[in-house]
Amino acid sequence: MKKIYGSAREALDGVLFDGMLIAAGGFGLCGIPELLIDGIVAAGTKDLTVASNNAGVDDFGLGKLLATRQIKKMMSSYVGENAEFMRQYLSGELELEFNPQGTLAERMRAGGAGIPGFYTKTGVGTVIAEGKEVKNFDGQDYILERGIFADLSIVKAWKADATGNAVFRKTARNFNPPAAMCGRICIMEVEEIVPTGSLDPDMIHLPGIYVHRLIQGTHEKRIEQRTVRQRETA
């Protein structure tokens, strides 16, 4: 079975439709599926709901899909870095569902594991709990959160073999594994496709069972907040 495709456009062919729910990996601009986002911009798919911790910046990442008005709704925990996002949200053009960050990650993981809902302490007694079932376990209140079952997952890894066994690098792993798990179809972009057998089976971060289509490409990997320390001078 062939998983490797030649480009984002080819990999996205036949899986996109207007109004779909897409789960995207990444934290800030770190570990985001830049090539697949560009591919969806080019495809012009509309009325998207996107589950992603953040919404990119104005000219990079998911910000590109906001600029083209392809996103109808975001499910995110933090969206502070994007002026166009705020403009669309405040004018009512864009829907926003805030999720606590851990709840969002667990909703993706749960969806991928076939779990339709779970109870969590996070958000009890806050606006996040409004309209949600509250259940008491052993004297403590918990709220019911739903698993996310996405139509498509778009994720980015460092390396993968031809079967989709994937390895991430440093904190670029973040939401990519849970996002990959919760999609009916998962497309992964990597910096390098390596020969099958060259990755240590004990060191696979995401088994290829979760990955249906795979592309390799060059990534800009933009840094959002460049912070450095001075070298001590002797």
Next chain:
Amino acid sequence: MPWDRNQMAARAAKELRDGMYVNLGIGIPTLVSNYIPEGITVTLQSENGMLGMGPFPYEGEEDADLINAGKQTITELPHTAYFDSATSFGMIRGGKIAMAILGAMEVSETGDLANWMIPGKLVKGMGGAMDLVAGVGRVVVVMDHANKHGESKVLKSCTLPLTGTGVVDLIITNMGVLEVVPGGLKLLELADGVTEAELRAATEATLV
């Protein structure tokens, strides 16, 4: 003279104990890492998927794949471990993180915390704050005692949308240190040069 940002961070660092896994919020809490007492080892968690967070990199050594929860470039340490966001918040929700040191807009005398949203103003989101306060063992808040209009941020009950209810254990402000106890807040310490009368006058919450 009330405490400045660095003195507040230094005071918060005294809450750290050897072997703790700790999550530091953005702002003054980040400065706490500069004041970890001699002879104790704490491991800093960054909720985007890292234990064992190191200092900022030297210029030219920044790595786009290595950032903290504030999206700043950082470095790793010999004992660093990386993991995904679901695992990261699993350890937070599961109570494995001993302490979180966080900033705040308002705290109430029952330990309610508001630190993510001002209605009518730009709302950026709660990020991981709600998960942290619900899950970690001990929540320490570091903030100014009053807002920029001179109004107390240490209240009988919070006016802003909450991050969590009954979650705060200790409040460190520029005026002193308050512990959340049954019935209100207990004054543990005054900042240098601050009198108890001054702190009481600046506090709306019940002091017991």
